Each structure stands twice: as C-alpha cells, then as structure tokens.
Amino acid sequence: MIGYFKRSTITVLLLLLFIYIVIGGSGMSAQARLFTLAVGWIGIVIVGVQLIRELILQRNENQLVASGHSPAEPEEEGPGGNVDFAVTDEEKTSYGRMAAIEQFGWLWGMIACLWLLGFYITVPAMMGLYLRRHGESWRLTVLMTAGIWLAVWGLFHELLYLPFPEGYLFALLGG
Known part of the structure; x- marks a missing residue:
C-alpha cells in the first residue's frame, strides 16, 4: 500500500485540484462555467489516465514481489535516477542556480x-x-x-x- 501512495501522491493531489475546479465552476454563470469546466474535465481525464497507469504499474510490481521475484533492475536514467526533477552537475553551478x-x-x-x-x-x-x-x-x-x-x-x-x-x-x- 505504501508503494501506491508514494508513487501517486502528486497525481492524486492534481486529480483533487481538477475535481475542485469542476465543482467550483459548476456554480458560476454559464460563460464563466464554460472555461472552468473545459479545463477541469480535460485535467481530470488526463490526470485520471496517469493515475490508472501508475496504479497498474505498482500492482504489477507488487505481484512480482509477492511471487518471489525481484522487480527488474531499473535502467540507468541519468544523474537524478527515475525522477522528474533530476539535478544535473550543470544545474549545481552558479549559472544553473541563477x-x-x-x-x-x-x-x-x-x-x-x-x-x-x-x-x-x-x-x-x-x-x-x-x-x-x-x-x-x-x-x-x-x-x-x-x-x-x-x-x-x-x-x-x-x-x-x-x-x-x-x-x-x-x-x-x-x-
């Protein structure tokens, strides 16, 4: 269960944000509602698909571990590993910080x-x-x-x- 939460925290938070946008936009006038509902529903669909992908991946990894197999070794992803915000050596310089x-x-x-x-x-x-x-x-x-x-x-x-x-x-x- 920890794996699900750890991998999908930001995705769930984004999904909740888009749900909030749709709920908040429902009470607006027709013109204002058009923009908020369009953005909100598009966001719900995109983030929902991502959440489903993450949950399926985590379920497959959990099944491998439960069957006694170790998950596949991750490929070399670069200096930051398999994360969205990898900090490279260039970014650690004063120019990178600026x-x-x-x-x-x-x-x-x-x-x-x-x-x-x-x-x-x-x-x-x-x-x-x-x-x-x-x-x-x-x-x-x-x-x-x-x-x-x-x-x-x-x-x-x-x-x-x-x-x-x-x-x-x-x-x-x-x-």
Whole structure:
C-alpha cells in the first residue's frame, strides 16, 4: 500500500485540484462555467489516465514481489535516477542556480501581474518581455505581442463573451 501512495501522491493531489475546479465552476454563470469546466474535465481525464497507469504499474510490481521475484533492475536514467526533477552537475553551478531563480521569477512575476494588471494586459506583456529577454528582434516581438493580445481579447472577450476580471490596480483607480 505504501508503494501506491508514494508513487501517486502528486497525481492524486492534481486529480483533487481538477475535481475542485469542476465543482467550483459548476456554480458560476454559464460563460464563466464554460472555461472552468473545459479545463477541469480535460485535467481530470488526463490526470485520471496517469493515475490508472501508475496504479497498474505498482500492482504489477507488487505481484512480482509477492511471487518471489525481484522487480527488474531499473535502467540507468541519468544523474537524478527515475525522477522528474533530476539535478544535473550543470544545474549545481552558479549559472544553473541563477537560471532556476530566473524561471521562478518569471512564474511569480506573471502571477503578480495577473493579479495587479489583469489577464488581457499580462499575457501579451509577458510574451513580449520573454521574447525580448531571449534576444528576439523588436519586429517579431511587437508582431507576436499584438497577435497574442488580439487572440486573447478576440477569443475570450469578443467571441466567448467571457471577460476576465480587471486587475487590482485598475479596480483601485476606478477603471
């Protein structure tokens, strides 16, 4: 039983998160419910399939052990073994640590900007900033940023009539 829990903890937590999203989205208006239910049900299906795969694999390993056979020796997976987050020697350097800090900075910066500025400004702005950070030309950056803004605004606001909440700063300014 420990093997099941140890292998599937994150999968079960993700499944519970998507179930929560579906339950929470059920009480929303029809327009808002569309987005949350689509994401929630897709997540439930994908994570559910993964959970089933993990449980079958663990059951097969338990049957091997119960029959007196040892499970097959794992193949050499690399420096981190058979885990999703293997730390390589390059990542242990100061450059590797700075790269990891930068990526977490982008993530937390996007979350903060979503709260402060709202979805319609944050998504295109983050796309543009990320493109510039990685050396893309101004022309490509402006075209991609404008295209993302048009796609986001056109799809969610105009086509689906699903306006996202305005950012906190705009709410303070009375926007």
